[in-house]
Amino acid sequence: MIRTQQLDATDRRILLALDEDPRAPIMVLAQRLGLARGTVQSRLERMAASGVLRGHSTRVQPESLGRGVTAEVSAELDQSRIDDAVAALRGIPEVLECLAPAGDTDLLIRVVATSPDDLYRVSEEIRLCPGIRRTSTRMILRTVIPYRTTALLAE
Amino acid sequence: MIRTQQLDATDRRILLALDEDPRAPIMVLAQRLGLARGTVQSRLERMAASGVLRGHSTRVQPESLGRGVTAEVSAELDQSRIDDAVAALRGIPEVLECLAPAGDTDLLIRVVATSPDDLYRVSEEIRLCPGIRRTSTRMILRTVIPYRTTALLAE
DNA sequence: GGCGCGCTGGTCAGATTGACCACTCTACTC
DNA sequence: GAGTAGAGTGGTCAATCTGACCAGCGCGCC
Numbered sequence: 001m002i003r004t005q006q007l008d009a010t011d012r013r014i015l016l017a018l019d020e021d022p023r024a025p026i027m028v029l030a031q032r033l034g035l036a037r038g039t040v041q042s043r044l045e046r047m048a049a050s051g052v053l054r055g056h057s058t059r060v061q062p063e064s065l066g067r068g069v070t071a072e073v074s075a076e077l078d079q080s081r082i083d084d085a086v087a088a089l090r091g092i093p094e095v096l097e098c099l100a101p102a103g104d105t106d107l108l109i110r111v112v113a114t115s116p117d118d119l120y121r122v123s124e125e126i127r128l129c130p131g132i133r134r135t136s137t138r139m140i141l142r143t144v145i146p147y148r149t150t151a152l153l154a155e
Numbered sequence: 156m157i158r159t160q161q162l163d164a165t166d167r168r169i170l171l172a173l174d175e176d177p178r179a180p181i182m183v184l185a186q187r188l189g190l191a192r193g194t195v196q197s198r199l200e201r202m203a204a205s206g207v208l209r210g211h212s213t214r215v216q217p218e219s220l221g222r223g224v225t226a227e228v229s230a231e232l233d234q235s236r237i238d239d240a241v242a243a244l245r246g247i248p249e250v251l252e253c254l255a256p257a258g259d260t261d262l263l264i265r266v267v268a269t270s271p272d273d274l275y276r277v278s279e280e281i282r283l284c285p286g287i288r289r290t291s292t293r294m295i296l297r298t299v300i301p302y303r304t305t306a307l308l309a310e
Numbered sequence: 311g312g313c314g315c316g317c318t319g320g321t322c323a324g325a326t327t328g329a330c331c332a333c334t335c336t337a338c339t340c
Numbered sequence: 341g342a343g344t345a346g347a348g349t350g351g352t353c354a355a356t357c358t359g360a361c362c363a364g365c366g367c368g369c370c
Contacts, residue, residue, distance in 0.1 A: 005219060006219055006220070006221060007215075007219045007220055012220075015211070015212055015215060016212065018211040018212070019210045019211050019212045022203070022208075022210075022211040023178070023199070023203070025325080025326060025327085025357095025358090026326075026327075027325075027326060027327085028326095035348085035349090036348060036349045036350065037326090037327090037349095037350090038347095038348075038349075038350085039347080039348055039349075041327080041328085042347085042348090044178070048177070048178070051216070052215065052216050052219035053177075053214040053215060053216065054213075054214045054215075054216060054301070054302065055174045055177075055214070055303070055305070056170070056173040056174050056177040056214065057170055057171065057173070057174045057303070057304050057305050057308055058209075058213060058214055058302050058303065058304065059208040059209045059210070059211065059213055059214060060162075060170060060207065060208060060209075060304045060307075060308065061206070061207050061208065061209060062304060062307065063207075064160060064161055064162045064207035065161075065162055065167075065304070065307045065308065065310075066161060067307065070254070072254075072256065072263065086299055086300065089299075089300060090300060092306075093306035093307050093309075093310055094306075094307070095300065095306075096302055096303060096304065097298075097300055097301065097302040097303070098298075098299040098300035099225070099227075099295045099297070099298055099299060100295065100296045100297040100298075100299050101227065101293045101294065101295050101296060102293055102294045102295075102296055103293050105293075107299065108227065108295075110302075112307070138256040138257055138258050138260075139256065139257045140254045140255065140256050140257075140263075141255045141256060141257055142254070142255040143252075143253075143254055143255075144241055144244075144253040144254060144255050144262065145241065145244060145245060145250065145252055145253035146209070146252065147209065147213050147251055147252040147265075148210070148212070148213065148251060148252070149212050149213065149215045149217060149220070149251065150210070150212050151247075151248035151250075152215075152217065152220045152222065152248050152249070152267070153212055153215065153220065154248075155248055180326095180327090180356080180357055180358085181357075181358075182356075182357055182358085183357090190317085190318090191317060191318045191319065192318095192319090192357090192358090193316095193317075193318075193319085194316080194317055194318075196358080196359085197316085197317090
């Protein structure tokens with residue numbers, strides 16, 4: 001298993017500066033941070049190559065794609081068919097993320113939909129995946145603290 | 156309430172191209188997509204200005220900041236002190252996200268930690284926030300489907 | 311028909327980048 | 341102490357890109 005490269009203080013400063021302007025030129029970042037242009041360039045290249053950043057599209061708000069409803073689906077699986085279930089879930093575009101927690105629940109699935117009625121459709125689609133025994137859907141009423149890592153970067 | 160701008164097919168093509176190379180020059184994107192340079196530039200500017208994209212740092216993997224343990228904390232709140240609770244949660248760097256679901260649980264809190272022991276510390280810190288009556292922590296054992304929106308973009 | 315919007319293709323000065331180089335500093339090993 | 345490797349700085353230069361602006365065209369709306 002590849003060990004995820006750790007970010008040092010310089011990397012974190014660059015990443016925080018990119019929050020201000022994600023497409024800022026390397027020269028501009030270098031001037032703002034008091035670093036050499038080559039340093040910023042090599043750090044960005046290294047971060048891009050090392051997998052410490054997720055894909056650019058993870059920045060896209062699902063609402064802007066017409067999916068204003070978010071929910072979390074808990075699923076219980078047929079233990080011998082986990083791979084089938086996961087493969088089927090991958091095929092559902094509205095499935096944003098799928099985690100395996102400790103405890104009774106087998107999967108926690110983050111989904112989006114265009115409306116409550118559409119959420120019903122997505123939930124049904126999940127329920128009917130092979131290997132899925134039972135599901136429970138909880139609609140998210142509000143995003144109280146939007147996803148962030150800035151506080152960790154700034155430490 | 157400001158209505159989130161919707162992304163059209165051209166926007167989505169640009170965003171998918173950015174998944175290939177997040178720092179690709181506008182000229183390169185234009186050539187790849189068969190669009191005029193001015194079109195790509197104006198679309199990127201509009202997406203940047205309209206809030207359809209989250210901050211750049213949302214791309215950062217928490218593991219690369221030493222937080223290899225992820226968990227979900229469910230919290231029950233003192234209804235009259237929700238604002239206090241949320242303000243206190245905002246002050247905890249390890250809190251990545253906080254959602255308000257329908258149902259018995261008042262808050263679903265996504266957290267990270269450096270180790271199971273550190274997770275205990277973070278859970279305690281949350282439990283001791285003003286307005287938080289009771290919490291339940293579930294460690295995430297595995298990310299089965301990493302967060303993605305590519306399937307929605309590609310529709 | 312007129313108007314507004316968005317796109318294309320264009321220009322041009324200024325800025326940036328990619329690739330390379332030499333030098334310096336630090337940390338590590340022997 | 342000497343030698344080595346890695347990382348950063350400051351530099352060069354040709355190629356590329358960008359920002360700002362422009363004219364023309366097509367489409368949708370009134």
